[in-house]
Amino acid sequence: MNFTHYKIFFSPDGLKKSYHKKGSLPFLCHVLPVIFLIVGFLISPLVSHTQITKTSIVKTIVLDPGHGGKDPGNLGTKRYKTTEKDIALAITLLVGKYLNQAFPEMNVIYTRDDDSYPELIERTKLANDVHADLFISIHCNANESKRPIGADTWVMGPHKNQANLKVAQKENAAILLEEDYKQKYGDFDPNSPETYLALSLRQNVHLNESLMLAKYVQDEFRTRVGRVDRGVKQSGFYVISFTTMPSVLIETGFLTNPTEEDFLNSSNGQDYMASAIYRAIKKYIAEVENIPVAELNKVVLTDTLPEKTIITNNDDEFKEDTIATYVDSVSTDSINYRIQLFVSSEKKSLEPDNFKGLDEITLVKVGNLYKYYYARVPSYSEAKNVRKIAQEKGYGEAFIVSFRGETKIELQEALNLELENNK
Ligand SMILES: [Zn+2]
Known part of the structure; x- marks a missing residue:
């Protein structure tokens, strides 16, 4: 060579x-x-x-x-x-x-x-x-x-x-x-x-x-x-x-x-x-x-040499090891909220074109059905903002669902845990 x-x-x-x-x-x-x-x-x-x-x-x-x-x-x-x-x-x-x-x-x-x-x-x-x-x-x-x-x-x-x-x-x-x-x-x-x-x-x-x-x-x-x-x-x-x-x-x-x-x-x-x-x-x-x-x-x-700190980004969601688009990725146990767009028996590919232009789609299979979620954010207040985005795109019925890691949990439990974490 x-x-x-x-x-x-x-x-x-x-x-x-x-x-x-x-x-x-x-x-x-x-x-x-x-x-x-x-x-x-x-x-x-x-x-x-x-x-x-x-x-x-x-x-x-x-x-x-x-x-x-x-x-x-x-x-x-x-x-x-x-x-x-x-x-x-x-x-x-x-x-x-x-x-x-x-x-x-x-x-x-x-x-x-x-x-x-x-x-x-x-x-x-x-x-x-x-x-x-x-x-x-x-x-x-x-x-x-x-x-x-x-x-x-x-x-x-x-x-x-x-x-x-x-x-x-x-x-x-x-x-x-x-x-x-x-x-x-x-x-x-x-x-x-x-x-x-x-x-x-x-x-x-x-x-x-x-x-x-x-x-x-x-x-x-x-x-x-x-x-x-x-x-x-x-x-x-x-x-x-x-x-x-x-x-x-x-x-x-x-x-x-x-x-x-x-x-x-x-x-x-x-x-x-x-x-x-x-x-x-x-x-x-x-x-x-x-x-x-x-x-x-x-x-x-x-x-x-430049040595000073110039950008600080403390947004926890970015620190996670996982990227929401990949459903089979291992995730941490952190509380996260997603927007459920719809449930279907059809498995769609997760391109934005299939979701009225929305990206960051997660899919979870429950029995014979597929649940499609949009976004993954660490706080309820952010979840409300991203739900608004989904609604504006035409998903009027979209609602907030909460998870610990990849496990779905009750909204009240998520809110309590979020409150505790922020103490
Ligand atoms: Zn490269």
């Missing part, structure tokens, strides 16, 4: 060596010290004198911006010309920039640093070939509904529910755009359930380290950037299943949610996300290298 189109960013040390080979040593002897003096003077107010810039365990990091070239990734709300591939690339390049600043001797390697499409198999092979110590794939999420919001970080492993499976399937679908994918990927068919069963049985040798980094990423997103924390999850993503080092895949947010799409398209938003990921990597390095984070912090050009 040919990797010549990858641009590998060597450490300054490596560059110096290659200059020496060209026989320009006398010139460099005179000029280099002067350059170092000037550069040293320029950056000296920013870095501490006791800097730790050398790492002995995490020496090579492969950063993988999802999609690229012919594969745009998800298209978001289509209000922007940019798609997932552009945002993933922008954030990834910033993460690399911050790493290079803090750890000049670290090899930061990109699977792509422009609008090209390396095949998924090439991305994992690159990481394995260069013996990377860390592999980080950066993406943006999408959903049929515009409601889901927030970031999650994934490690390889068995999916807990259908919604989680679907995220991996969507990302793995890039394979289908590749030529001769059947020969290249063998049994790995992105659409087949057997693929994911087989993947979930694979042993994840680096699970603990991957989980640690994933947790740090989510911590940073939540506490420093104020993102909705959708948690650390597992599913069968190709690119983090076939790498042989600690690996995570970060979904930075939903481009199908207009607010989040605006945020991720803004240069500020991209910078916030990148610096959060960078800080998480730094914490990870501190942990595995056994260096106090405080020491590592001294080398960081902290003042140049």
